[in-house]
Amino acid sequence: MTAYTIQANQHQKIQLTKPGEYRISLVGAGAEVEVQGSFMTVGTDKTDVTVIIHHQAPHTRADTTLRGVGRDRAQIRFVGRIIIDEDCGDSNSFLTERILLLSDQATAEAVPDLEIKTDDVKCSHAASISRIPEEHLFYLMSRGLNRMSAEELIITGFLEL
């Protein structure tokens, strides 16, 4: 497990490159963090990413984005959890998990949890799992790309944060 601690009025950007468990604690008022991670999985990869954002002080901000692409027989699992403690008013936290599945053998699990113990917060999460929409492919293919390169282009854009 990797742990990060964000102090008062600090602003940090964290780029996740490896699967694993990350715990990020916002301990001082005014702490801000931006967490991003994008993961491409192929073959029989098993990618398991857990991110816990723990707000322990008021006026804290966090924005977490996880993206993954599953090919072949890969398994992707994203677990995100936002915890906002008591008396942490004026805190905002957002969590987004997006997964593209490109093969029928690939599997995905998205778990976006929230535990909110104070009322003066703005907090939301969103998760989606889908394949590349046929209209997106059609648009690019109507401009002369073949299916393969259209897919590659969309995936590259999807994983770029």
Next chain:
Amino acid sequence: MARFAQKHSDAFDPNAGDTYEHGYSYSTSGYSHIIKPGLTEGVVQEISHIKEEPDWMLQLRLTAYQQFLAKPTPTWGADLSEIDYDKIHYYLRPTDDQVSSWADVPPEVKATFDRLGIPQAEQNVLAGVKAQYDSEVVYGSLQNIWAKDGVIFLSMDEALKTHPDLVKEYFGKLIPSGDNKFSALNTAVWSGGSFVYIPKGVQVKMPLQTYFRINAPNAGQFERTLIIVDEGASVHYVEGCTAPAFSSSSLHSAVVEIFVKKGGRCQYTTIQNWYKNIYNLVTKRAHVGEDAEMVWTDFNMGSKVTMKYPGFILAGKGAKGETLSMALASSGQHQDTGSKAIHLAPHTSSTIVSKSISKDGGRTSYRGLVNVGPHAHHSQNTVICDALLLDSRSRSDTYPVDRIFNSQVTIQHEATVSKIGDDQLFYLMSRGITEENARKMIVNGFIDDLVRKLPLEYAVEMNRLVEYEMEGSIG
């Protein structure tokens, strides 16, 4: 909190007024049978014996009892450590027979249901009614126009006597006794509940309703409901729950199994308003066939702890499932609710909408599962959870899980947590509305799209209940 203030049970007084006070009860001295508290194999045998059940049911109960003992109490959700299984009465029989006329219902039971407004509602808007008082169904009726179409609406105990083959074919097939600790407990000591069969092509246009009432202290209510909607048929089943105030806790653990066959439709509405001392641990599941539809509308306002996750198994091509869940948790309450969507067939779609409100230190949790199997291609699921926190002592959690085993799907999940915005309050108050009314309006607006799905009479009632809960809640 006037609604949850302590009240006492009195001996029955026929001259008492006819207004129902929330949390009120009559004493149980006139009961025809109460089994001593505590659960043993002997109790299970005694219940089965009293009911003169066939041997297969007794064996099922005994196996379930062993499963109940073997399974640990789940710790992943709400706190259940305070339930004392030895203090609970597992079987209380208020009267000897079910009757079909209000005039024959014992006076104190009748007074309770009268005060809840039940006979009146039956005359006006309902196709059929069951009323369950502690362990037994004491009253039942079904309007003739539905009975002549072959609609069966019986208590589960009656059904076991009159339609044993049908019961044996479906009982425990969707929720086996070993599903979880509380389904095992229910299977071991079940009593009462409804049995509904809607024949092919029959559309029951008025709701069927069952009222559940726990009247005795330390009572356990373990009703068992089985609904079978045959091909092309449709039904709307409504259950309402109330209980009086006692200092000790009671346990309500129901199992509801629903089979919706090809092209059928079933809507199951729960308005749960148990008193704040009830543990409400319920297992509900529907099996949905080809092009059929299942809708759960689940409103949880009362109880101390509720753990309830109505689920649907979309087993036929084109099946649809929908859950609309609303929870309101006040001080000392934990509403741990949600829904399970299991997609097994192609072109299936499901929607789960959950709205929760926490106030005065209450806690609401959404806990859900979306599982899309390898054969369920071209399936869609949308989950929306909105939570409203009314003060800084309350808590809201969201625990969703999406498990996807196939790529040709569209899965979306969204959740938000917020409070009543100062700007919203300011807007309404600048137009001359008091703060209290402004808050009520905002909360009613928050749940409006769910309440709209209820039949009109219940929607009005629901809005009133929410307003009642909001009374004097300016923080």
